[in-house]
Amino acid sequence: ITRNLGTVISKGIEIESAVALRDHLSVEATLYYGDAKYKKGTFDLRWARSPPVCDNVTCPMNGDVGGNQMERQSKWQATFGTEWRADLQLGPDLEYFVRGDAAYQSKQYIEAMNLAWVPGRTIVNATVGISGSSYDVLLWARNLFDRQYVSGVTLGSPNSFYNGYLGERRTIGITASFKY
Numbered sequence: 001i002t003r004n005l006g007t008v009i010s011k012g013i014e015i016e017s018a019v020a021l022r023d024h025l026s027v028e029a030t031l032y033y034g035d036a037k038y039k040k041g042t043f044d045l046r047w048a049r050s051p052p053v054c055d056n057v058t059c060p061m062n063g064d065v066g067g068n069q070m071e072r073q074s075k076w077q078a079t080f081g082t083e084w085r086a087d088l089q090l091g092p093d094l095e096y097f098v099r100g101d102a103a104y105q106s107k108q109y110i111e112a113m114n115l116a117w118v119p120g121r122t123i124v125n126a127t128v129g130i131s132g133s134s135y136d137v138l139l140w141a142r143n144l145f146d147r148q149y150v151s152g153v154t155l156g157s158p159n160s161f162y163n164g165y166l167g168e169r170r171t172i173g174i175t176a177s178f179k180y
Contacts, residue, residue: 006042008070011035024086032077040066044112065112076106093133101125110153116162121149138175146170
């Protein structure tokens, strides 16, 4: 069942930058801040029901979520990537590159009542590769430092349990692509 809870007010800013620091070296970065909150007078009826799941201490029995942060929304997100790319002297139109990327997101509330959250995380990826005029060969690693993290959580009905999903562990692979 999908339904609108009421009004959300969101204020934020996003900044993006890409710079060639010198020959062969580039850097990209993004920064996002967003504060999405439910407007006063917004009620989530999943929490206002009988028998009650709230006790007016931990959460309001009428399901009032006004002023709470919107679920599954990080207030802060940032990325940073850098790449070194240069000619490889083994043949014409052949170059190599080394790239590293990091992505951060702050905690996210799981539900509109803001009782539980997924902690923030930073994930690092890396790639090395060779590019020719008709092919690319990449060796890559996702979640390079094998960070254990919760990628998402769903709220079980009737608001009595959470289902957590773990993020992908370190994954290493080789990708080859050919152009013809």
